[in-house]
Amino acid sequence: MKATIYDIAKEAGVSIATVSKVINGKGRISADTRSAVFAIMERFDFQPSVIASALTGKKTFTLGLLVPDVSNPFFAEIARAIEDQGHQLGYSVVMCNTDNKDEKIERYISLLLQKSVDGIIIATGIEKKEILEQLLVKNLPIVLIAREMPLVAVETVVVDDYAGGCLAAAHLLELGHKEIAILAESQKVSSSRERMRGFRQTMEDAGVAFNEKWLKICDYKVEDGRINTLDLLSEDSRPTAIFCCNDLLAVGSLQAAKELQINIPSDLSIISFDNTILASVTNPTLTTIAQPMEQMGKLAVDLIVEHIKGDKKAKQRTVFRPELVIRESTALHTTILQ
Amino acid sequence: MKATIYDIAKEAGVSIATVSKVINGKGRISADTRSAVFAIMERFDFQPSVIASALTGKKTFTLGLLVPDVSNPFFAEIARAIEDQGHQLGYSVVMCNTDNKDEKIERYISLLLQKSVDGIIIATGIEKKEILEQLLVKNLPIVLIAREMPLVAVETVVVDDYAGGCLAAAHLLELGHKEIAILAESQKVSSSRERMRGFRQTMEDAGVAFNEKWLKICDYKVEDGRINTLDLLSEDSRPTAIFCCNDLLAVGSLQAAKELQINIPSDLSIISFDNTILASVTNPTLTTIAQPMEQMGKLAVDLIVEHIKGDKKAKQRTVFRPELVIRESTALHTTILQ
DNA sequence: TTGAAAGCGTTACCAT
């Protein structure tokens, strides 16, 4: 059996109250008692039970993390950043893969609640805002990362998706592209919507019309990118560039182009979003809009911990600046053969 | 405040014992009482506290998962499989990134113990076998996945790394390669060691000598693969094929070859190990030895849950068969120009 | 079929 404070107290000839105090460094305890108790704890390899401690109203030092899918490199990198900082601050993180399904989300939240996590970091899209509101009512610290719920007052950490879209468009425009297609995720996803909005606005501002038939709404996987790009490129009039709303879709585009023997970037430029490991691994490597995933994850944890500690009541929305990372998948539009 | 069984009991006009029984479906409760209590729980949005329940000696329904780094696609995919099956069986998983550092491992284990997890799944290399032994003594269910500790009696789920190495060598040999280099991870990692052993044995059996100067021991990241390959390819006599002990290293090799304008696979074949998403995303795509990550993760969870439930005492070592997945990075060795 | 009460391992308040 594991040792308890009773064992330690008995061995040290003191009360459990005293042991508790030395564990927590509270109250006034003589140096002698303190060191004696420490020695015995050491000898017994004593680890205080977080469970019992939590029951008395203290924290569980556990955070819930909702992501659509950790096997998606973007969320894997976010998860890593969050776990790192959580660990740094003394919190464990429980990982939950939601597949963006509201019913799974509700089940996970219910489980996390039963386990009395101290807060939940949400990186998954939620359709029903009621789910979030119910959480907020319970006064449970919540932070949204890489997702938005504009109608709900909740702490939020995002990249400026709109600006990212603008950056992408500006880059393509600068290279002389005018016939541009967009591969976007479901428009239920706020980030995807904003990226597209920024992109289109920048085109419009530049006086370049966007051809609606070149807008493809896909799921978020490589295969979706591939199929939709195949579709796009098999028509008579082709775009000279494609903006993919994330790296996974861009990988699919790359594959499609390769199948059709279309050379990237000389025949077709591709720009993507996220800058996960994938963007640096493809051939050609992907020009992409980078999100500072590590900083975002770290901030999300810092914020939630501040709320947990009660140091903070005001909710903020922190927007990081995205950055254009130029690699090999984009090039000047050459009109020679057109 | 959250509702407790006391609230429910009071409202229902019964004792907390009765409420507890209906929650757990234990003892004999009249249908009337049962449904009345259920109705009230519903109305109060009551969620029993796992914390309090755990304190009475029941399970926490939480598993610890130790991985070197979730942002490594291999472990991300393993983590996803484990979390899925865990959730399926009612367990949450606490993710821990160890960076393969024994000191971080010890700290994580200590934390998981304080939180009374029901078991720990270990996918990270551990140098000091004492760490594991101490855990086993505590009678805490442990499963090793994708790692081995031959000297410790612990439930283990692995792929046959040796056979995988053989498969890789056989493929290269069949393609006519004889000048083969190996990029391996630290030899402290059992899987890497075994892969190499199988590979070399197969070469030897085929009467092809392995040139020791073509063995590069690296870390596990893309950059390590790149540097070491650059090194390898900048000497006067070059190998015609490289066996990379994981996909990340292979990506690095691909990059190095590209920098040196060496064409894959016509000038140099590359074969790797794992078959993560990366293998299908590079250009050329990677011929690789696939591990059934999903099945392995699922089995690891099934096994640990059996131990938790006490249905099982014997420890087994389950070895999955790896599979050769031929893609574009390997080709016949052409002697024309040699 | 139901309930009273002890117990799980801590914390915190109030005494001493």
Next chain:
DNA sequence: ATGGTAACGCTTTCAA
């Protein structure tokens, strides 16, 4: 400086 004890929310045994 230290200790007694109630309380946290639940499970379980034993009795009624």
